[in-house]
Each structure stands twice: as structure tokens, then as C-alpha cells.
Amino acid sequence: MSNNNNDNLIIEKLFKPKSIAVVGASRNLEKIGGVILSNLVKNKFNGKIYAVNPSAKEILGVPSYPSLLDIPDEVEHIVVAIPAEKVPEIIEEAGKKGVKVATIIASGFKEVGRADLEEKVVNIAKKYGIRILGPNVFGVVYTPMNLNATFGAEHIHKGKIAFLTQSGALGIALMHWTSMEKIGLSSIVSMGNMADIDAIDLAKFFEKDENTKVIGLYLEGLGTGKGHEFIEVFSEITKKKPVIALKAGRSERGTRAVASHTGSLAGSDAVYDSALKQAGVLRASDVEQLFNWAKMMAFSESFEINGKGFVIITNGGGMGVMATDASEFNGLPLLEVPEELKKEFRKTMPWFGSPNNPIDLTGQSNVQNYIEAIKVALESELVSGITVMYGEVAFLDPVELANGIAKTLKEYNKSRKPVNVVMLGGEKTKMGTEILEENGVPVYPIPEKAISSMAALYKYSKIIGKANLKI
Numbered sequence: 001m002s003n004n005n006n007d008n009l010i011i012e013k014l015f016k017p018k019s020i021a022v023v024g025a026s027r028n029l030e031k032i033g034g035v036i037l038s039n040l041v042k043n044k045f046n047g048k049i050y051a052v053n054p055s056a057k058e059i060l061g062v063p064s065y066p067s068l069l070d071i072p073d074e075v076e077h078i079v080v081a082i083p084a085e086k087v088p089e090i091i092e093e094a095g096k097k098g099v100k101v102a103t104i105i106a107s108g109f110k111e112v113g114r115a116d117l118e119e120k121v122v123n124i125a126k127k128y129g130i131r132i133l134g135p136n137v138f139g140v141v142y143t144p145m146n147l148n149a150t151f152g153a154e155h156i157h158k159g160k161i162a163f164l165t166q167s168g169a170l171g172i173a174l175m176h177w178t179s180m181e182k183i184g185l186s187s188i189v190s191m192g193n194m195a196d197i198d199a200i201d202l203a204k205f206f207e208k209d210e211n212t213k214v215i216g217l218y219l220e221g222l223g224t225g226k227g228h229e230f231i232e233v234f235s236e237i238t239k240k241k242p243v244i245a246l247k248a249g250r251s252e253r254g255t256r257a258v259a260s261h262t263g264s265l266a267g268s269d270a271v272y273d274s275a276l277k278q279a280g281v282l283r284a285s286d287v288e289q290l291f292n293w294a295k296m297m298a299f300s301e302s303f304e305i306n307g308k309g310f311v312i313i314t315n316g317g318g319m320g321v322m323a324t325d326a327s328e329f330n331g332l333p334l335l336e337v338p339e340e341l342k343k344e345f346r347k348t349m350p351w352f353g354s355p356n357n358p359i360d361l362t363g364q365s366n367v368q369n370y371i372e373a374i375k376v377a378l379e380s381e382l383v384s385g386i387t388v389m390y391g392e393v394a395f396l397d398p399v400e401l402a403n404g405i406a407k408t409l410k411e412y413n414k415s416r417k418p419v420n421v422v423m424l425g426g427e428k429t430k431m432g433t434e435i436l437e438e439n440g441v442p443v444y445p446i447p448e449k450a451i452s453s454m455a456a457l458y459k460y461s462k463i464i465g466k467a468n469l470k471i
């Protein structure tokens with residue numbers, strides 16, 4: 001909401017506080033305040049933790065005090081998990097205590113017609129210079145500090161994607177899903193009613209955050225009159241880091257649903273679409289796509305793309321055709337392989353393979369065929385990026401293949417070409433996927449998802465003027 005330096009420093013306290021207090025830390029660990037405290041403790045938050053509960057001396061080994069003012073130490077961030085009506089008095093106390101930022105979990109504000117109560121809270125906070133996240137949020141995660149101040153999933157897979165969401169239930173569900181899928185996150189922030197801190201403030205933090213390589217946004221609305229500021233701020237951010245947005249409320253009925261959800265005006269979809277484009281923000285069409293693209297960006301070492309087109313290396317003709325279609329639909333230029341290069345590829349495959357793009361190593365290929373073909377593609381200046389596809393066959397072990405690909409990329413991808421992999425098959429391909437991703441190679445279960453993600457990377461490279469393709 002505000003953009004002076006002091007405010008930016010305060011927002012840092014949302015993610016990197018020296019100390020955090022949960023107000024309403026219930027003794028019942030199944031209640032929201034109890035879960036938040038438990039998540040902080042079990043994740044071994046890097047700072048001090050305090051509980052505020054009038055009826056407890058200690059919860060989960062954390063010292064508990066009747067009020068914030070009784071805590072004999074500085075408190076930088078509070079998480080407020082008591083009913084809405086009681087929130088103003090807590091913020092008043094927080095002001096006296098010198099708290100910098102408050103995450104307000106409680107629902108029961110603007111989203112249910114209590115704009116007056118929300119305004120009251122914001123005004124008290126302003127009086128003391130406290131920044132507010134929420135109300136109506138599930139909390140905040142920042143994995144570099146082991147901070148999980150949410151009532152969502154306990155375990156979060158660490159990584160470089162920051163995800164900011166205006167929808168609570170979606171965010172909580174995605175905490176579980178990203179954990180199961182081992183999608184690495186630096187942060188998840190629930191933005192709720194955005195009475196104070198909004199997507200713009202948060203993105204400014206992540207722009208500078210060295211632990212974040214890509215920002216994902218689930219948006220329903222920006223808040224009235226925010227369009228120009230959004231474009232201005234995000235145009236700067238996207239020069240440094242990719243931002244991928246999922247903007248809900250596309251349809252007319254969806255727009256009305258947004259109004260009753262967070263109380264924000266969704267506005268016309270065409271206007272948002274144009275604002276996102278102007279700001280250089282990539283727009284994903286669903287949640288899975290957002291994370292597919294984000295994974296590709298998070299694992300990429302460079303966004304500079306050279307050469308004359310992308311290549312697909314496969315052991316299945318059908319998968320190759322699917323990937324070719326997807327390339328055309330997604331605007332990913334495939335390399336017309338010149339005769340010289342075809343000769344090189346031919347050496348890497350059985351005589352009945354195809355050195356045309358897709359490079360078809362055939363179902364009879366082995367790990368060595370893959371390694372050789374990948375090396376040829378990496379070494380050719382014509383190749384802009386590579387999608388390596390594997391459909392599970394009995395005599396080519398996906399684990400061996402994954403190890404082979406990971407090693408080859410480490411040794412030979414000197415020019416840091418974008419590479420992704422498709423592992424299509426059963427249980428063993430999951431093991432292969434894990435090996436590759438542990439080695440920083442993004443893997444997808446089907447060709448379309450890999451190609452769409454490579455195309456998103458190419459699109460971002462064009463946005464920031466780093467695509468030098470000579471097509």
C-alpha cells in the first residue's frame with residue numbers, strides 16, 4: 001500500500017521476525033490458534049516464539065502470557081487468532097508493545113459486510129505504524145527462516161517459488177499439494193482482504209529476496225484504483241524475476257463470485273489481461289500450470305536463449321507427435337535440423353531411429369543413446385533448449401536414465417541451455433523424477449506440460465529481451 005523504505009523494512013518483519021507471538025494460541029491443538037503454534041514449533045522457527053493465552057502458562061513448551069504486554073521481550077510479529085470483535089483491542093496492545101506487523105487470521109470483517117470493523121483495526125494499526133496482513137487469512141510461510149505461521153500443512157518442501165494467494169482454502173490445499181508433489185517453495189502468503197499489505201507490497205519484498213527466484217500469484221482483484229501502480233511496480237519486478245499470475249473471475253458469473261468472496265471488485269477480465277501483459281506478468285490458465293511454469297523458472301539457471309530452435313529427444317514416436325503439436329500451440333519454435341547435425345544425431349540411435357526433430361531414439365534405445373543425443377544437442381549452437389522425453393519400457397530403467405541425464409547435464413551444459421524432462425510411466429518413473437529434480441532438472445509427467453513450461457520460459461526470455469533466436 002505504501003512504498004517508503006521504512007515500510008519495506010517493516011514488511012521484512014513479516015518473514016524474518018526475531019520473535020513472533022501467537023495471540024489466541026489455544027491449549028487445544030486442534031483449534032486454529034493451537035495449529036499455528038504447533039506449526040511454528042514443529043518447523044523449528046529460527047526466532048523466538050511466544051504464546052498469548054489468558055489461561056495458560058505454557059503450551060507445547062512455549063511460554064504463554066495473559067497479554068502481549070506481559071511478554072518480557074520485544075515482539076516483532078504477532079499472529080492474531082481470536083474472534084474478530086476482539087481484534088481491535090489486541091492491535092491497540094500490540095501498538096503499545098511496539099509490534100511491527102500483525103497477521104490477522106480472524107474472519108468476520110469486510111467479507112461479511114463488517115467494513116467498519118476492518119477500518120477500525122486498520123486505523124489503530126496506522127496510529128502505531130503497524131502493518132497488517134489480512135484479515136481473513138490462513139497465515140504466512142517463509143521456509144528460509146523455518147517460519148510456518150499458518151493453520152495449513154505442517155511440512156512444506158523448501159525451494160525458490162513464492163506463492164501469494166488471495167484465496168485461503170485454495171492456498172491451504174496447495175500447501176498440502178505442493179508438499180506431496182515436492183514442489184519447492186520459499187514462501188506462501190495468504191493475502192485475504194488485503195486491508196493493508198497487498199500483492200504489490202509483498203511482491204516488492206520478493207523482488208529483492210535472494211531466496212525467491214519466481215513469484216506466483218493467485219489474484220481475484222487488486223483493490224480499486226490500483227491498476228496503474230500494479231503495472232508500474234510489476235513492470236520493474238518482472239525485469240528481474242518471472243511473475244506468473246492466475247487471475248480468477250474470468251467469466252461474468254465468476255466476477256460476481258469474486259465480489260462475494262473477498263469483497264474485491266474483479267473488474268473486466270480484458271482489463272486485467274491487458275494490465276498483466278503490460279506488466280510482463282505471465283498468465284497461467286490453472287493452478288497446476290502456474291506451478292509447472294514456476295518450477296521451470298525456479299530450476300533455470302539462465303533466461304538467455306540463443307540458437308535457432310528447440311529440440312525434442314524421445315524414445316516414443318507418439319510422444320514426439322504430442323510434443324510437436326504442443327510446441328506449435330504454445331509458440332515454441334522447433335529446430336529444423338540441418339543435414340550436418342542430423343549426421344551427429346544419427347550416430348546416437350539405432351539405424352531405424354529418426355534424426356528429424358523430434359529426435360526419435362526409438363523404444364529400443366538405452367541410457368547411452370540418450371546421453372549421446374543430449375550431448376550432441378548441448379554442444380550444437382543451433383539448439384536453443386531441450387525437452388528429453390522418456391516413456392517407460394521394461395528394458396530401460398528410469399532410475400539409471402535419470403542418473404545418466406543428471407550427470408550429463410552437470411558435465412556438459414556449460415552454456416546453461418534450458419532443459420526439461422518428461423517421465424511418463426509408473427512407480428519407477430517417480431523415482432527417476434525425484435533424482436532429476438534433486439539435481440535441479442524440472443520433470444513433467446506428460447509432453448504437453450513440459451512443452452508448455454518450456455514455452456513459458458521462452459516467453460519470459462522474450463519479455464526481458466534475452467531471447468536471441470535466429471529463426
Ligand code: COA
Binds near residue numbers: 066081137
Ligand atoms: N488474548 C489471548 N488469547 C485469548 C484472548 C485474548 N484476548 N481471548 C481468548 N483467547 C484464547 C481463548 O481462551 C482460546 O484459548 P483456549 O482454547 O486455550 O481457551 C484461544 O484464544 C482461541 O479463542 P476462541 O475464542 O476459542 O476462538 P476460536 O479458536 O474458536 O476462533 C478464530 C478464533 C480466529 C479462529 C475464529 O474466530 C475465526 O475467525 N475463524 C475463521 C478463520 C479463517 O477461516 N480465516 C481465513 C482463512 S483463509
